[in-house]
Amino acid sequence: MTVSSLLLLVLGLGLAGWLTARHRARMFRSAAAGRRIASLPTYHAWYAALWIVVPTLVFVIVWQSVSEALVMQHVLAQPAANDLPPFGFRRQVILNEARAVATGAANAVFNPAAQALVEPFTQAISRYRLIGFVVAILIAAVGAARAFLTIKPDFRAHTQVDRMVMLVLLVASLVAILTTIGILASLAFETFRFFGMISPLDFLTGLHWAPNPMSAADNPDPTRYGALPLFWGTFFIGAIIAMIVAIPFGMMSAIYLNQYADPRLRKTLKPALEMLAGVPTVVYGYFAALTIAPAIRDAALALGISNPSSESALAAGLVMGVMIIPFVSSMADDSISAVPSAMSDGSLAMGATKNETIRNVIIPAALPGIVAGVMLAISRAIGETMIVVMAASTAANLTANPLEAMTTVTVQIVALLTGEGSFDHPATLAAFALGFVLFMVTLALNYIALRVVKRFREAYE
Amino acid sequence: MVTETKSPLPFTAMMQTVPQTESEPEADTKMRARDVSVFYGEKKAIDEVSIDIPTEYVTAFIGPSGCGKSTFLRALNRMNDTIASARVTGTIELDGEDIYASGMDVVQLRARVGMVFQKPNPFPKSIYDNIAYGPRIHGLAEGKPELDEIVATSLQRAGLWEEVKDRLADSGTALSGGQQQRLCIARAIAVEPEVILMDEPCSALDPIATAKIEELIDELRGRYAIVIVTHSMQQAARVSQRTAFFHLGNLVEYGHTSDIFTNPREKRTQDYITGRYG
Numbered sequence A: 001m002t003v004s005s006l007l008l009l010v011l012g013l014g015l016a017g018w019l020t021a022r023h024r025a026r027m028f029r030s031a032a033a034g035r036r037i038a039s040l041p042t043y044h045a046w047y048a049a050l051w052i053v054v055p056t057l058v059f060v061i062v063w064q065s066v067s068e069a070l071v072m073q074h075v076l077a078q079p080a081a082n083d084l085p086p087f088g089f090r091r092q093v094i095l096n097e098a099r100a101v102a103t104g105a106a107n108a109v110f111n112p113a114a115q116a117l118v119e120p121f122t123q124a125i126s127r128y129r130l131i132g133f134v135v136a137i138l139i140a141a142v143g144a145a146r147a148f149l150t151i152k153p154d155f156r157a158h159t160q161v162d163r164m165v166m167l168v169l170l171v172a173s174l175v176a177i178l179t180t181i182g183i184l185a186s187l188a189f190e191t192f193r194f195f196g197m198i199s200p201l202d203f204l205t206g207l208h209w210a211p212n213p214m215s216a217a218d219n220p221d222p223t224r225y226g227a228l229p230l231f232w233g234t235f236f237i238g239a240i241i242a243m244i245v246a247i248p249f250g251m252m253s254a255i256y257l258n259q260y261a262d263p264r265l266r267k268t269l270k271p272a273l274e275m276l277a278g279v280p281t282v283v284y285g286y287f288a289a290l291t292i293a294p295a296i297r298d299a300a301l302a303l304g305i306s307n308p309s310s311e312s313a314l315a316a317g318l319v320m321g322v323m324i325i326p327f328v329s330s331m332a333d334d335s336i337s338a339v340p341s342a343m344s345d346g347s348l349a350m351g352a353t354k355n356e357t358i359r360n361v362i363i364p365a366a367l368p369g370i371v372a373g374v375m376l377a378i379s380r381a382i383g384e385t386m387i388v389v390m391a392a393s394t395a396a397n398l399t400a401n402p403l404e405a406m407t408t409v410t411v412q413i414v415a416l417l418t419g420e421g422s423f424d425h426p427a428t429l430a431a432f433a434l435g436f437v438l439f440m441v442t443l444a445l446n447y448i449a450l451r452v453v454k455r456f457r458e459a460y461e
Numbered sequence B: 001m002v003t004e005t006k007s008p009l010p011f012t013a014m015m016q017t018v019p020q021t022e023s024e025p026e027a028d029t030k031m032r033a034r035d036v037s038v039f040y041g042e043k044k045a046i047d048e049v050s051i052d053i054p055t056e057y058v059t060a061f062i063g064p065s066g067c068g069k070s071t072f073l074r075a076l077n078r079m080n081d082t083i084a085s086a087r088v089t090g091t092i093e094l095d096g097e098d099i100y101a102s103g104m105d106v107v108q109l110r111a112r113v114g115m116v117f118q119k120p121n122p123f124p125k126s127i128y129d130n131i132a133y134g135p136r137i138h139g140l141a142e143g144k145p146e147l148d149e150i151v152a153t154s155l156q157r158a159g160l161w162e163e164v165k166d167r168l169a170d171s172g173t174a175l176s177g178g179q180q181q182r183l184c185i186a187r188a189i190a191v192e193p194e195v196i197l198m199d200e201p202c203s204a205l206d207p208i209a210t211a212k213i214e215e216l217i218d219e220l221r222g223r224y225a226i227v228i229v230t231h232s233m234q235q236a237a238r239v240s241q242r243t244a245f246f247h248l249g250n251l252v253e254y255g256h257t258s259d260i261f262t263n264p265r266e267k268r269t270q271d272y273i274t275g276r277y278g
């Protein structure tokens, strides 16, 4: 009995429960002809089906991981397991191979040491599968019994179903939160492993970045893990060049759309601008790499700069700025709309022109919201990957010249993880440390920005 | 009954019918409206109103909610221009000059005809900058000492100086509601307007703050022509010398405040001031 057939069985039982419960409820209704029953038959049906399916499903999922551990325990308790190497890579390979043969995923063992373990695996797996199967059926039966005992003509099945649906929704929303926590935990775990090999001080303040995945893993050279050039490149491209483009254009388009544009024009322009935000970033990446970068190099050549880089920070930053424009503009637009019209009326009634009113009253009043929007935009820009992977280089340069090649944190993460290195090597683990730093920075930016926006909203309510 | 008063008598004709019970001399006219109608899209909110706003007195606009008081008030400094659907017909003159003429500079007009709103709306700036806002825009001060002077005088005239003189750098929004409203009045005064329009300036204030504003209006009378919209009969009676009663977009009756309250000519006015509707 494999997992998938077990799941099918559970759903089948649920369906059977659904049909039976509905039938019973209909019987109540015809028996009590003329009177109303407390709930519609379908609610009774769902009540029974949920009681059968949900507990069983939860058990099957939990059993999936528990039985794995139990099987392993059983196998390791066998005398055949005594010949295994005590720990390490080889032990894992042998165990995996034996299990693969036992489950039918492989035909024969490659490693002779695994042969003796195939039989214990087969035994243990079929034993725990049987146990799982029996328990699942039992749970389904208990759920069904409970449901059918409570179904009566005056039973308020609909409130019960409501409550169960709410529980299911709650669990679903917990999944997202737990996943985030899980990601953060694994990221933190790998980061700490990395910091066990390279000191955080070297990592955060070193000026030279050249991890070598081919070097000996147990004796890394800490001077090659200085991530400062990456942080600088990320900041320079995402927070400086991109924002030099995105802030003025985003602000100006927001002011135009909000204050000057005809409502009909606004109705077409605003969605068009927002559509820009939905363009896959890889498309921007092409644009940056194939159009903007060569154009910038040609322009640099024309200006007499010798040997300009074809992968300049400028190209990536400019295109990233364009990508961020709708983001800044829509946040600025929201903040400007949140400024009460009493404020601009007050200014206009003083004889201020529209322009003076916007400059002196509306923008200052909307500023906190705009700043928060810019911070969110920066946090998006520094986490952006595709554009920089395609348009920026992998050379870590610590320079303020936008025409030079520069690399970013995200580019290096991609480079390190798609390389040849093993997952125990600091050159690979460095990717997690970089990811962790990026995560923390964007988290902080988002948190501060949301706080500012909240305070700002409260000020006008 | 409605047809009987459909088109109100011109102000001059009306004045002749009102016996002169006051010892006040007849007033100069600051603003003169003739056959003014205001539309919001197709909807007529003000119907052919003619009225003369005197220079030396306080004029009160009263009438039930939705009758068009604010709409008419906003027509007097062209604040209706900010509403896309609003359209004004007829003529409104300020010192004999048509304010809806094509050559009229709206910015200059609003500097001459200031406005105070129902809800205090100080800018989120310091008290000083709130007052200095208008003078800066209109270039009324040469240098800082002169600007300081304008700020101080405006606050003094608005009766706020003693309360805020040590905290001019604090935010205007940190003041109490009543103080904020006096700040808004000071802000309007700072550009030396000729007319001040007030749209229910006390409706968000408690009785004590209201009394202060009323006192202030009384002190400002004579220096500026003042028009005040109010829902309080007592307030209209206390602060104004002229009262206009609006109903359903019409100007039903206009005359000396004392006459309107003691001896109204129209039944609708009588019903409203005695609280029978509105």
Ligand SMILES: Nc1ncnc2c1ncn2[C@@H]1O[C@H](COP(=O)(O)OP(=O)(O)OP(=O)(O)O)[C@@H](O)[C@H]1O
Binding pocket: B040, B045, B063, B064, B065, B066, B067, B068, B069, B070, B071, B072, B083, B085
């Ligand atoms: N911006 C607008 N667009 C469309 N119609 C409006 C607008 N402002 C006011 N109106 C309408 O014009 C009429 C007059 O409104 P106005 O605000 O002048 O009344 P009011 O006498 O000031 O009332 P209140 O005493 O409640 O302030 C009302 O019917 C109102 O619905």
Ligand SMILES: [Mg+2]
Binding pocket: B069, B070, B071, B199
């Ligand atoms: Mg009003």
